[in-house]
Amino acid sequence: MRILNLGVALLAAVTVAGCATGQGAGDYQRTETRRVMSVRLGVIEGVRAVKLEGTKSPVGTIGGAAVGGIAGSTVGGGKGSAIGAVVGAVVGGLAGAAAEEGLTRSQGVEITLKMDNGEMLAITQEDQGENFKPGERVRLLQDGRTTRVTR
Template sequence: MKTFKSIAVLILLIAITLVYITGCASSRSGQVYSRDNARQVQAFDTGTVEWVKEVMIEGTKTPIGTAVGGVAGGVLGNTLGSGSGRTVAMVLGALAGAAAGTVAEEGITRRQGLEIGVIIDNGRTIVVVQEADIIIAAGDRVRIITAADGTTRVSK
């Protein structure tokens, strides 16, 4: 019965973590604005897309994945063995779980992105990387929108 409760707690921890990590990861989308960007003046330029290259935007690396993985691994390790063997299993489980939690968080929050090279109408060339959630191709006319905090996006 103790093993069942430990596994149930473990599953609950993992589920809560997945919801938290995926819900709290900030978006790098060209179509998603942060709360701070809403109702703020933003400057824009126009230009022509020179190139588009698919890239990978790395995921977040917060202590949350590590901590939850460590707790989950420790709980799982605590269900194994008895006496000092249980303690060793718990410590090793916590270490392995922490490592797995770190890797899992980064993988879950990793996104496909685009490196977009734009020749602005004034002749200057810029590059913006954002999530690959809109279709942009070489030759497209676009707007380059820049917020006061420096956040820049390419929009059609």
């Protein structure tokens, strides 16, 4: 039962870590407030669905190693328990890292724009259901570090 509780806690931590930072047009970090962004106008030339890889932070690895180590330590006794803990920690760490990456993977959209000055640009951002369409006039917001396409 204790292992199940730790597994649920790991899953919750990984899920929260995945939700912490969005990459869509409407997602702003607190540090982006009160910062000037340049606005350029253009027309969408093309839209293509892409996959954004998940996060690979220590959260999944450490959580999985902890759960695996505890689970492995219940196998055998004495040296067998210690070996089981080490093997469980390694396997759990690998599984936790893979789970975090899979759980935080998201759908994205690559938007190709023809700017008013004739320049062609492509921007990839998280797909948040904006349903951009070719021929649609949009705004490109840039601040030197972040670029996003909005209506």
